[in-house]
Amino acid sequence: MSISRYSNWKPMATNSSMNSRSRSTQPKAPTTSPNPQLIQFATSATTLTSNDSRMIHTDTTAAGFNVTLPALPYEGQEYTIFDGAAAGSWNTNSLTVLGVSGGSGKQIIVSGSAAADSVVLNTRSQAITLRYNSTSSCWHSVAKN
Numbered sequence: 001m002s003i004s005r006y007s008n009w010k011p012m013a014t015n016s017s018m019n020s021r022s023r024s025t026q027p028k029a030p031t032t033s034p035n036p037q038l039i040q041f042a043t044s045a046t047t048l049t050s051n052d053s054r055m056i057h058t059d060t061t062a063a064g065f066n067v068t069l070p071a072l073p074y075e076g077q078e079y080t081i082f083d084g085a086a087a088g089s090w091n092t093n094s095l096t097v098l099g100v101s102g103g104s105g106k107q108i109i110v111s112g113s114a115a116a117d118s119v120v121l122n123t124r125s126q127a128i129t130l131r132y133n134s135t136s137s138c139w140h141s142v143a144k145n
Contacts, residue, residue, distance in 0.1 A: 041084070042067060048079065057084035064093035066118075069139055073106065073132035078142070080129040081121070088124035095121045097128070099139050106132065110141040 040046075040053035047068040048056070056067060056079055067081060081097060083090045099108040100117040107115035108130065115138050121128060129143040 060093035075134040082127035091124035
């Protein structure tokens with residue numbers, strides 16, 4: 001077998017040799033790294049940060065509580081929040097997801113509804129995935145079951 005067709009191969013240019021226009025079109029990476037922990041557990045009021053896990057396991061068996069989304073999210077930041085109680089507990093004690101806390105933060109849009117400061121989750125074993133969109137300055141639900 002011949003590999004002559006690869007004889008003109010050259011390595012790709014490095015960032016230092018690329019022009020500034022092509023570098024500016026690269027997607028922006030978060031300034032902080034996400035927590036390597038896969039799932040974060042919450043059984044009481046919790047305020048998320050950009051460093052928190054992207055999967056939030058909640059258990060409202062004892063009492064309902066609030067989960068507050070980050071006030072300074074980055075484009076495409078995503079969280080999946082789910083009812084993690086063994087038998088499901090949101091139908092007994094609801095979970096409230098806050099996009100706006102203390103006058104700062106972003107609103108939440110669920111399934112094309114109007115933007116709201118919060119969303120109440122009260123269906124047993126439900127889950128919701130929210131993704132931040134910097135164009136609308138809102139968290140949008142991308143999956144809800």
